[in-house]
Amino acid sequence: MSREEKTYPQNILCGPFKYRLFKPYVPKEKAMALLGECLETGWIGEGPRVKEFESLVGGFVGNDRITAVNSGTSALEMALNFTKTEGRDTCITTPMTCMATTIAILNAGLKPYFIDIDPTTGLLSAEALLGVPADIVGRTAAVMTVHWGGSTANMSALGAASKQLDLPLIEDAAHALGSETPSTDCGTGGDIAVVGGLNTLSDFTCFSFQAIKHVTTGDGGAVTFRHEKDWLRSKPYKWFGIPRDERVEHILGHSSYDITEAGRKWQMNDIAASIGIASFGELDENLSGRRAVADVYDSIIPEIKEAGEGIDFPVRVRTSAGSSYWLYTILVKDPYSFSEGMRALGIEVSNVHVRNDSYSVTDPYTGGRLELAGLDYFSDHAMCIPIGPWITTEDAEFIANAAMKHGR
Ligand SMILES: Cc1ncc(COP(=O)(O)O)c(C=O)c1O
Numbered sequence: 023m024s025r026e027e028k029t030y031p032q033n034i035l036c037g038p039f040k041y042r043l044f045k046p047y048v049p050k051e052k053a054m055a056l057l058g059e060c061l062e063t064g065w066i067g068e069g070p071r072v073k074e075f076e077s078l079v080g081g082f083v084g085n086d087r088i089t090a091v092n093s094g095t096s097a098l099e100m101a102l103n104f105t106k107t108e109g110r111d112t113c114i115t116t117p118m119t120c121m122a123t124t125i126a127i128l129n130a131g132l133k134p135y136f137i138d139i140d141p142t143t144g145l146l147s148a149e150a151l152l153g154v155p156a157d158i159v160g161r162t163a164a165v166m167t168v169h170w171g172g173s174t175a176n177m178s179a180l181g182a183a184s185k186q187l188d189l190p191l192i193e194d195a196a197h198a199l200g201s202e203t204p205s206t207d208c209g210t211g212g213d214i215a216v217v218g219g220l221n222t223l224s225d226f227t228c229f230s231f232q233a234i235k236h237v238t239t240g241d242g243g244a245v246t247f248r249h250e251k252d253w254l255r256s257k258p259y260k261w262f263g264i265p266r267d268e269r270v271e272h273i274l275g276h277s278s279y280d281i282t283e284a285g286r287k288w289q290m291n292d293i294a295a296s297i298g299i300a301s302f303g304e305l306d307e308n309l310s311g312r313r314a315v316a317d318v319y320d321s322i323i324p325e326i327k328e329a330g331e332g333i334d335f336p337v338r339v340r341t342s343a344g345s346s347y348w349l350y351t352i353l354v355k356d357p358y359s360f361s362e363g364m365r366a367l368g369i370e371v372s373n374v375h376v377r378n379d380s381y382s383v384t385d386p387y388t389g390g391r392l393e394l395a396g397l398d399y400f401s402d403h404a405m406c407i408p409i410g411p412w413i414t415t416e417d418a419e420f421i422a423n424a425a426m427k428h429g430r
Pocket residue numbers: 093094095096119120122123168194196197229230231232241242243
């Protein structure tokens with residue numbers, strides 16, 4: 023019987039786990055108070071709470087050109103729709119991501135063109151981007167990079183490569199609220215940029231506030247924009263194309279406005295934003311808790327030097343300084359025996375996302391599973407171990423030592 027066909031008992035697959043990979047992080051009392059106030063106002067649709075949430079997140083990342091939406095997937099699709107131009111029907115991206123990245127590309131009417139990742143980081147590399155054939159570049163609308171687990175690609179190099187190819191760059195930062203990146207648009211603000219800030223090199227940064235993200239609104243997302251024109255376009259776009267901020271009340275009841283572009287019904291509402299505001303209050307603690315756990319793991323699990331079957335597994339992937347550590351990813355020899363060993367100890371582990379070229383919905387664009395050396399290596403070995411403020415130092419030592427034992 024192959025490993026895939028083997029059936030596992032339910033308790034191995036679904037817990038109960040003592041050490042969880044993910045937990046929604048919302049302070050209940052604060053959220054209940056904000057929700058209660060919201061319900062009392064009688065205004066639960068998009069309103070002042072959404073604006074407040076936007077200014078909290080925008081202030082945090084250093085970019086007030088921000089628009090909140092109803093999911094990270096909508097955020098991606100909005101950014102993609104804004105990059106589309108006549109004759110350009112492709113998005114160059116990484117296959118090592120959540121299916122949401124590819125689904126947004128497909129729903130924006132674009133073809134995904136998957137390029138290889140660096141097997142030691144799981145991230146897109148500028149070299150791979152610069153290696154894309156000219157005819158593909160010529161019909162490409164955008165490049166989409168994904169900050170796997172909160173670790174950022176080399177944004178200076180990726181930004182420069184996108185510029186060289188004259189392509190807009192979108193960051194799928196669903197995992198990366200609070201990540202820092204050493205890439206800056208020189209001259210606009212120091213050596214370090216917070217992902218989504220104005221001094222990063224991308225044109226759009228897309229966040230997710232889905233249930234288990236650093237900040238959650240239940241479901242939600244946001245785009246931060248580099249260019250004011252895109253930001254201004256997003257405001258009506260997120261709600262049918264109605265310029266809600268410019269509405270003038272009309273004696274017949276309906277406000278008078280013109281709709282110049284068919285938008286979507288993607289706005290965030292005040293109920294979601296109330297939960298988000300409560301959750302946002304925990305962000306600093308959430309990030310520092312994750313970074314403290316990462317420090318313990320880093321001290322026990324060696325970093326990969328180079329990819330190859332001869333290496334001593336397990337190793338941790340190279341993670342950018344300032345990662346938000348939504349995931350902590352290690353490469354293990356055999357993910358199946360690793361998972362069996364870890365789960366038996368009550369430690370939830372997972373590969374979290376499956377390479378997107380393995381889904382048949384992408385077959386028309388890939389012709390089937392691709393052969394990309396970096397991707398093959400990473401997806402054959404990558405597993406994530408629990409990280410979050412709910413993991414104590416003792417827990418982290420226990421988990422890292424168990425990973426060293428079961429990952430070899
Ligand atoms: C990398 C990545 N991109 C996009 C998304 C989509 O975000 P959402 O679930 O908010 O639509 C996710 C979701 O978890 C994700 O992991």
